[in-house]
Amino acid sequence: MKKIINAVADIVPEMVSGLVKSYPQLVEQIPNTQAIGRRDAAFKAGHQVGLVSGGGSGHEPLHLGYVGAGMLSAAIAGQINTSPTPDQIYAAIRYADHGAGVLLIVKNYAGDVMNFAMAQELAEYDDIQVKAITVDDDVAFDATDTQGRRGVAGTILVEKICGAAAEAGATLDELAALGQAVIDHTKTIGIALTAATVPGVDHPGFELQADEMEYGVGIHNERGYATEKMAPSATIAAHLVDKILGNFDLQATDEFAVVVNGLGATPLMEQYVFANDVLADLAKRDIKVTFTKVGNLVTAIDMHGVSLTLCQLQDNWHTLLNAPAATIAW
Amino acid sequence: MLDEALLFKWMAAFDHQIQTDKAYLSGLDAEIGDGDHGDNMARGMSAVMHTFKTPDQSVAEQLKAIAFALISKVGGAAGPLYGSAFLRMSKAATDTQQLDQLIQIGADAIADRGGANFGDKTMLDVWAYVPAMLEHHTLSSAGLAQLAANTKPMQAKKGRASYLGERSVGHLDPGAVSSQELFQALLLAQADLKTSPNPAMKNGTDL
Structure with missing residues (x-):
């Protein structure tokens, strides 16, 4: 199968690098990670609740393409179809926290849920307020006897609606409740x-x-x-x-x-x-x-x-x- | 007793087995998951072996370094599951170095992190039975192979394989197989220490 790549192992870092270099006015890479954050002056100076999402790569433009004013504060790219690791998620949480806490938007897969939960625990040691919501919009299957319903394309509606509300000054608790309501509908x-x-x-x-x-x-x-x-x-x-x-x-x-x-x-x-x-x-x-x-x-x-x-x-x-x-x- | 010498030999044996079986484990994963378990574990175990380069670490410190290597390098679901097990074992190792107790603590950490029950076709179906086998000195290679084989007829209830429903029946759980290899490596390391105790360890035979 032909792919426009150099080496399989280099795809994710090279993709992140290419994306950040292509849109330097919007995003920057968080040092020593495969995560990016919004770099606009209003975010840097502001005190809004941070919104962080991420997941395995291969779903672009999700999640990196939705980082910026009015949507995500930061996003982490894992290996292809593999959740990012807690240290990377933790770095993104720290980047996104401006004192008002951070909402994690997690797609419902075993790996993502566990890695984000571990990152949340790490951040809580640092007294960063963190809440997580789990997107499970895929109704192809019943939730019984499985990991639960998967998080798929509906994720962008959660990210957009919560992003706009965060920009307008919603609190962490309000955003977690809003995000959960969007997921439910x-x-x-x-x-x-x-x-x-x-x-x-x-x-x-x-x-x-x-x-x-x-x-x-x-x-x-x-x-x-x-x-x-x-x-x-x-x-x-x-x-x-x-x-x-x-x-x-x-x-x-x-x-x-x-x-x-x-x-x-x-x-x-x-x-x-x-x-x-x-x-x-x-x-x-x-x-x-x-x-x-x-x-x-x-x-x-x-x-x-x-x-x-x-x-x-x-x-x-x-x-x-x-x-x-x-x-x-x- | 889990001491520094045993921990090193255990991880070295596990690393060797994982690197050897990388393609086999990823192949098992391709049947009911996303096909990268062997590669992810191999990346993680290379990082684990790197942690032994820091000298004079206690068992607790070493277990913690192993946990962070697994958490940050394995990814997916296996990273946090193995990582949580070793992290909680590290916390407990300051109070006890008894292997059966430590493995039980690790199994509890896996159950807490993943939320799986026995029979859900996960690594817990191996981990859960090892502490009693250690306690009663009945841990054997054949017994471990049987534990992993037990996952074959199970229907997956957790992880990506769960979406396959009945189609997950008839396949080994890759996490159960890598866990089988983890404890086989422990048996190898114990046997190895009995025949050639580390000369640097005064009580290398007190296993």
């Missing part, structure tokens, strides 16, 4: 036509025939709940909307945010065709959509596929989603 399912090829492995993570697709995939090449014959975009959209809406307690006054997310090797052309079908399907069901975002937002290396996220908007979330953000990728 955000649901995602992904599908793939082709699995990702992890660098250093010369074949896709799982095999699909030329006429097959997989429903319910994760962002680390986890297989889903069903392998089906390839279907038109409108059929896929209807299935996903149906299954995701089944996880909400729907109200007549509902307003939704929609995120159509490319998983890495999906042309934007296909993503907009799919978004068109999703929005038409929701309109047919009289579901009001007031915010839409389409693009390669939370990827799975070079997986060909999409995920659909619906967020049942509450309170002032719509305003927070539309608040300005100066990041590489929002």
